């Protein structure tokens with residue numbers, strides 16, 4: 001992890017840090033920790049919001065990968081790690097989708113349930129899933145192939161770099177962040193995806209009037225999300241303002257559950273464990 005507590009700005013988010021901190025080594029799986037990822041120990045950069053898990057694929061997922069990754073997983077030039085994005089790379093939507101339609105981007109698409117379901121329901125929209133977890137990407141490919149959709153592509157890459165480099169300003173109609181890893185220990189909060197720096201990147205890519213939809217099952221992170229986005233008031237309008245829910249008014253201050261967000265296995269487990277999912281919706285001014 002980053003040794004500093006200062007909030008990094010987008011412009012410096014990928015600047016090499018002078019040396020890795022002890023915390024980086026303590027978080028196996030991080031690209032910076034070098035377990036399976038290219039050797040990047042001298043380049044820990046921003047604290048990552050993800051931990052690298054295994055890239056091994058089951059036979060079914062391997063088959064989906066072999067058949068569809070070439071067509072649907074973007075061939076992204078890298079700079080350091082295999083989840084980085086070369087700062088000079090721009091998504092050519094016409095070339096990649098074969099048309100220019102309104103673009104929905106999901107950050108951390110997991111197993112691809114939500115974005116594939118939406119792509120099926122909305123053939124008029126293009127969809128970009130951003131996910132670092134290869135088995136999750138393979139699962140998405142399997143689902144997309146089964147559903148017969150052609151309007152989904154995948155960026156297997158670190159989301160902040162995708163928003164900062166790959167996507168043109170004001171090019172996204174909807175941005176989704178559903179159930180990002182909560183990093184609930186205080187010392188790991190700086191790894192959380194939703195931060196002031198990330199809000200700046202979201203503001204960069206969302207078109208005026210575009211929606212940023214978020215959901216989390218972690219109440220304290222939900223409150224932080226609200227604080228971060230409400231502080232970005234110049235860029236984002238909260239479509240469901242009001243006091244944050246308390247024991248007496250448990251449902252105020254949150255967006256109603258968005259019916260375009262299908263119930264994923266992740267959300268189902270969270271609900272079974274007794275956690276209440278919170279939705280937030282903001283509009284880019």
Ligand SMILES: C[S@@+](CC[C@H](N)C(=O)[O-])C[C@H]1O[C@@H](n2cnc3c(N)ncnc32)[C@H](O)[C@@H]1O
Pocket residue numbers: 048049050107108109110111130131132133136157158159160177178179180181193264265266267
């Ligand atoms: C808790 S899962 C939620 C998955 C899915 N949104 C759902 O609701 O089922 C969070 C996902 O975000 C991905 N992720 C975390 N940080 C990321 C980043 N910086 N770039 C791309 N994906 C990321 C993780 O690999 C993981 O699959």
